[in-house]
Amino acid sequence: MVDSQADLVAxxxxxxxxxxxxxxxxxxxxxxxxxxxxxxxxxGEYLAIMGPSGSGKSTLMNLxxxxxxxxxxxxxxxxxxxxxxxxxxxAYIRNREIGFVFQTFNLLARATALHNxxxxxxxxxxxxxxRIARAKEALAKVELENRMMHKPNExxxxxxxxxxxxxxxxxxxxxxxxxxxxxxxxxxxGVEIMNLFERLHRQGxxxxxxxxxxxxxxxxxxxxxxRDGKVASDERRAQxxxxx
Numbered sequence: 460m461v462d463s464q465a466d467l468v469a470x471x472x473x474x475x476x477x478x479x480x481x482x483x484x485x486x487x488x489x490x491x492x493x494x495x496x497x498x499x500x501x502x503g504e505y506l507a508i509m510g511p512s513g514s515g516k517s518t519l520m521n522l523x524x525x526x527x528x529x530x531x532x533x534x535x536x537x538x539x540x541x542x543x544x545x546x547x548x549x550a551y552i553r554n555r556e557i558g559f560v561f562q563t564f565n566l567l568a569r570a571t572a573l574h575n576x577x578x579x580x581x582x583x584x585x586x587x588x589x590r591i592a593r594a595k596e597a598l599a600k601v602e603l604e605n606r607m608m609h610k611p612n613e614x615x616x617x618x619x620x621x622x623x624x625x626x627x628x629x630x631x632x633x634x635x636x637x638x639x640x641x642x643x644x645x646x647x648x649g650v651e652i653m654n655l656f657e658r659l660h661r662q663g664x665x666x667x668x669x670x671x672x673x674x675x676x677x678x679x680x681x682x683x684x685x686r687d688g689k690v691a692s693d694e695r696r697a698q699x700x701x702x703x
Contacts, residue, residue, distance in 0.1 A: 473633055473665055474500035474523065479532035481518050481688075492518040493529070494688035500667065502633070505660045507679035508669045515688040517638070520669045524559060524636050525552050537633060554583050558627030558635045562642035564619045566611045572598065572622045573607040579630050597625040600662075601655060617648035624655065628664075635659065637668040641675055653678045 481493040493515045500506055510516040521527040522534055525541055534541045536556060544552070553559075566575045576594040585593070598604045601621040611619050620640060627635055637656070641649030657678060660666050668679060676682050684691040 471501045471503075472499050473502045473504075473537060474498075475533075475535040476522075477533045477535075479519070479522060479529045479534060481515075481522065481527070482530040491688050493522075495532070496685070496688070496690055497532075498683060498690060498693060500665070502665055503660075503663060505656075505666045505678075505680045506668070507676035507682045508667065508685060509671065509673075509676045509682055510685035510691075511671055514685045516669050516671075516685045518688075519685060520636065520638055520667075523634070523667060524557055525549050554579055555630050556633045558630065558632035560620070560623050560627045560635065560637035560640050562639040564611070564623045564643070566619060566622060566626075568611055571608050571610055572603065572614065572618075572625075575611075575622055576607075576626045576629050578626060583630070593629055594625070597629040598622070600628055600659070601625045615648070616644050617651055620644065620648075620652050621655065624652075624659075628659070633665060635664050635666045637666065639670055639672075640668060641670075641672070649675070 476499075477497050479493050479496040480491065483490045483492060496515075496519060508516050508519060518527070522529055525536075528542060536552065541549070541552070567578070573591070573594050576597050577590050580590040580593060595604060595607065598607050601624050603618060603621045603625065606614060606618060611622070614622065620643075624635075624640075627637075635656075640656070641652055644652060653675060656666055656668070666679070668675070670676050679696075681693070681695045683693050
């Protein structure tokens with residue numbers, strides 16, 4: 460490496476991947492889901508990772524989210540080597556450093572919006588009074604404070620995704636990691652959700668979204684295209700050229 464990890468962190472780099480491989484043994488055949496992926500992400504970036512089905516983008520998302528480990532290569536988050544972390548340290552990263560937003564919302568059906576947003580704070584032992592205050596604040600960020608006592612079946616698809624985004628935000632994570640966040644939404648609601656991501660980015664959040672849809676990726680300021688497990692291109696757009 461040209462720069463030490465300390466230098467990279469000092470210069471605002473949040474993520475650095477170096478020659479990431481993910482290989483699966485399928486009998487006598489080896490399948491390379493990732494084949495030498497390297498890139499960096501600075502704090503405050505808005506990045507889309509794009510590619511067709513089978514390109515490796517979902518595998519890469521799982522590595523970024525510390526949900527899986529690479530077969531080869533290194534992944535640093537905030538200057539720390541992920542492969543050197545203990546299970547407890549990885550759990551901490553997943554709970555505190557990364558806020559996950561999924562296509563299917565992953566909300567508890569019998570819990571209110573407020574309780575769904577509280578869940579990460581319950582898991583890390585945050586006291587009840589602080590927990591409720593922070594959950595309400597997160598719901599306010601997604602303009603859903605007036606629906607906090609409603610359960611998922613009493614909310615529209617867009618409102619459910621807003622609850623999921625509030626839950627991802629509640630720990631003030633370093634990265635907001637979204638997997639096909641508009642995949643279960645109609646076009647108009649999908650645009651509303653992408654506009655919300657843009658507002659969150661302007662407020663200083665680092666956002667990485669994984670998608671196969673060009674119109675969704677256009678909202679980001681940088682797009683990494685993955686094809687056959689490799690980085691096919693890494694394009695940046697001048698801020699202001701994306702959709703409003």
